[in-house]
Amino acid sequence: MKILVSAKRVSDPNARLNISRDGKWIEGDVEYILNPFCENAIECALQLAEAHDGTETVAVGIGDDETARFIRQGALARGVDRGILVEADEAVIDSDVIARIYQGLCERERPDILLLGKQAIDGDSNQVGQLVAEYLGWPQATFASKVEIQGDEVIVQREVDGGLETIALTMPCVITADLRLNEPRYASLAGIMKAKKKPLDELEMDDLDLDSTDPKVRVVAMSTPAGRKAGVMVKTVDELVHKLKTEARVV
């Protein structure tokens, strides 16, 4: 079995974000982390590989040279077998182009499972897994909280509104990871040393023979949402009840 898994870097949500001078993205000293949902996807890939002998795991990053570091440290050091970096300017590509890149990679690598994070915590679009599933004509299970292989089917429990849904997919398929899928492991020192020698191929978008590389969605302006006005601190429950009744008039 072969599993292709995403290793996307995102800017740290706890760092300060500055809107760029052209008003269309962010700039400045941005700190990066591995997208938390990709960490869950990577952990899931490793657990499936451990449970099923002969499974190859391949981590994919899309971006610049810096992204290679996240593939090595975030995926290869944890145990993923090899990596692929697809060079692209993240500021100008949209979810659709990213999905096209994954489509090209899947046609080239022919994985049984494409495992992605359910969303990236920078753009928050939550589209790529579903788009690439449609482009490939594969079944999908988004927001996975449990993944199990039974025969030639993958049984996936999904976190959906109102409860938990279980569906069965025939491989090849796309799965997107939710946070409660697993607890991502830390890379061991031995893992970090080994990762330095693992293969990491670098590709250009042109190498993938993509159907389309034009973004369909463009940011025309960015803004900061209006903040809430600071409220008041109350000293007692009585005072709180009084304010809710007479000032806010919500009880």
Added chain:
Amino acid sequence: MSKILVLAEHDKGTVKKLTLNTLLFARQLAQKTGGSVDIAVLGHGVGPVAEALRGFGAGTIHVADHADLAYPLAGPYAKVLADLAKSTGAKVVAATASSLGKDVLPRVAARLGAGMASDVVALVDTKEGTAYRRPVWAGSLLADVVIDSPVHVVSVRSSAFDAAEAVGGASPVQAFAAQPDLAKARVRFVKFDGVQSTRPDLAEASVVVAGGRGLKPEKGGFGVIEPLADLLGGAIGASRAAVDDGYCPNDYQIGQTGKVVAPQLYFAIAISGAVQHLAGMKNSKVIVAINTREDEPIFKVADYGLVADAFVAVPELVEKLKAIKS
């Protein structure tokens, strides 16, 4: 005249309220573009759903009734919705950014060659026409995006739009010959384990009482906030930390990657207020925070803050609210 096609969500034959918020978004967009709004109802045995929507001013309600659509699996649903969009010439396909909308809409976009804007909270006029405003980085920033493809796909954040009101009249209902091709989709529904609750739906409630990691089970856990929710007819929510620690079901999670709510009254009980949580509730009308630590970030967004132990303050609050209500 551009046509907007809105996917209606339903449960056990009843229209989900969130669909009405998405309808209001569609009405606003139709006003700007001079278009009209159609509604799509997909499922099996969904006649009553279409009937219930006839008073909302839609041009046509399209009903795709098929046994293979009995459960909303993304592949077959997306195929039928995209086929319907093509056959009606819809220029915009919109649905609520619910777990169903998020699952299905990107596949619709792929089928239509359309660009998609996720989680749209407003329409804004720009030099390049009407842009869709959407939160990014957990709502720390707002991005106004334009879609360059002829067809647009939009998921709508329902908390950002009021529910559309009925306008009277009776929209025509038209059957659509759905071809879900479930057999080719290589996916099978196994089961659904629903959270049983008599409380209102979290995303629809006008009062939300949310608990955090401070509500330790050994002290009484979420049991301490239930009487408050019940007294006010509210729903119960939670921070991710509380869900991760198993204090309550997954479905309760409010935040960047959980549900986004904007009730009239929001109680954050023993919640610290990480940016990811604030992303899911900071547009609530009135926010009350109760926490033992006065330096927690939740107090920066709260209208009323009380530094107190929840296990003491919440029962007292319930008693005093009961007293003023009686």
